[in-house]
Amino acid sequence: MHTNSSNISIAGLSAQERITTGVIAALLGTFMLYGVAFAHSDILHNAAHDTRHAITVPCH
Amino acid sequence: MISRVLLAAIIAGMIAGAVAASVQIWRVTPLILAAEVYEAQPDAGSAHSHGQAEQGAQTHEHAAETWAPEDGFERTAYTLLSSLIMGVAFALILSAAVMFSGRNITAQNGFIWGILGFLVFNLAPTAGLSPELPGMPAADLIARQTWWWGTAIATAGGIALIVLTKPLALKALGAGLIALPHIIGAPHPESDESAVPASLAADFAANSLAMMALFWIVLGVSLGWAMNRSQIPAES
Numbered sequence: 111m112h113t114n115s116s117n118i119s120i121a122g123l124s125a126q127e128r129i130t131t132g133v134i135a136a137l138l139g140t141f142m143l144y145g146v147a148f149a150h151s152d153i154l155h156n157a158a159h160d161t162r163h164a165i166t167v168p169c170h
Numbered sequence: 171m172i173s174r175v176l177l178a179a180i181i182a183g184m185i186a187g188a189v190a191a192s193v194q195i196w197r198v199t200p201l202i203l204a205a206e207v208y209e210a211q212p213d214a215g216s217a218h219s220h221g222q223a224e225q226g227a228q229t230h231e232h233a234a235e236t237w238a239p240e241d242g243f244e245r246t247a248y249t250l251l252s253s254l255i256m257g258v259a260f261a262l263i264l265s266a267a268v269m270f271s272g273r274n275i276t277a278q279n280g281f282i283w284g285i286l287g288f289l290v291f292n293l294a295p296t297a298g299l300s301p302e303l304p305g306m307p308a309a310d311l312i313a314r315q316t317w318w319w320g321t322a323i324a325t326a327g328g329i330a331l332i333v334l335t336k337p338l339a340l341k342a343l344g345a346g347l348i349a350l351p352h353i354i355g356a357p358h359p360e361s362d363e364s365a366v367p368a369s370l371a372a373d374f375a376a377n378s379l380a381m382m383a384l385f386w387i388v389l390g391v392s393l394g395w396a397m398n399r400s401q402i403p404a405e406s
Contacts, residue, residue, distance in 0.1 A: 168316060
């Protein structure tokens with residue numbers, strides 16, 4: 111993961127910017143993943159049933 | 171800045187989710203449908219109910235009135251939708267990991283990020299909780315979900331320690347962290363008795379993991395491409 115990309119530099123962002131963006135992305139992503147793969151709601155479970163099995167998360 | 175990263179994650183997640191859904195509908199869903207034949211249906215309700223008679227299996231009967239998509243087009247459409255959401259969700263989580271690490275992600279190194287995601291979210295958890303088909307016995311759902319998350323977090327933390335820190339002691343701690351959930355052990359049912367044929371279960375395990383490996387590689391490369399496409403400015 112050591113690349114010297116000239117036009118984009120995440121490493122060049124301030125730590126505060128990186129952490130803020132990271133926290134927001136992590137919260138959004140975890141919330142969506144929870145709904146699709148972990149929520150115990152029967153309706154969500156039934157809708158995403160095949161995907162839950164296919165992506166190898168505990169389903170039933 | 172934030173919206174650019176989120177946009178990149180949404181684009182990459184949709185691409186990888188669509189690839190995953192295609193492979194899933196082609197190679198994985200048929201195995202799930204084949205396994206459902208072996209799932210006991212005591213109430214003779216919808217073909218999609220999950221009543222299980224196997225000893226040790228968790229009882230999970232759906233009330234007759236609970237909505238479920240109709241088999242066929244509707245069910246496939248929901249599979250596609252849920253795979254796209256799954257793709258965006260993992261893309262956001264991978265973006266967060268990139269941000270926390272402070273390392274760049276590009277189309278060139280994206281496959282490494284993808285493989286790390288596969289290790290964290292699929293390979294490590296399935297080493298304890300192998301991919302489940304309907305009708306297979308399993309321990310308590312909440313216990314398994316807790317172990318799954320604990321394993322993903324420990325594996326991610328372990329990889330971060332190994333990759334991002336210099337001292338050998340911290341790298342060793344990272345290796346220990348990765349091993350820890352497997353030393354503790356995943357929750358298992360009292361009995362492994364199952365009507366599902368072993369060959370079907372093996373076929374499913376191989377195909378679901380292959381599908382997720384492909385998903386993560388496509389996701390890593392797509393995210394690297396999309397992040398650069400959106401030209402995040404280095405303003406500090």
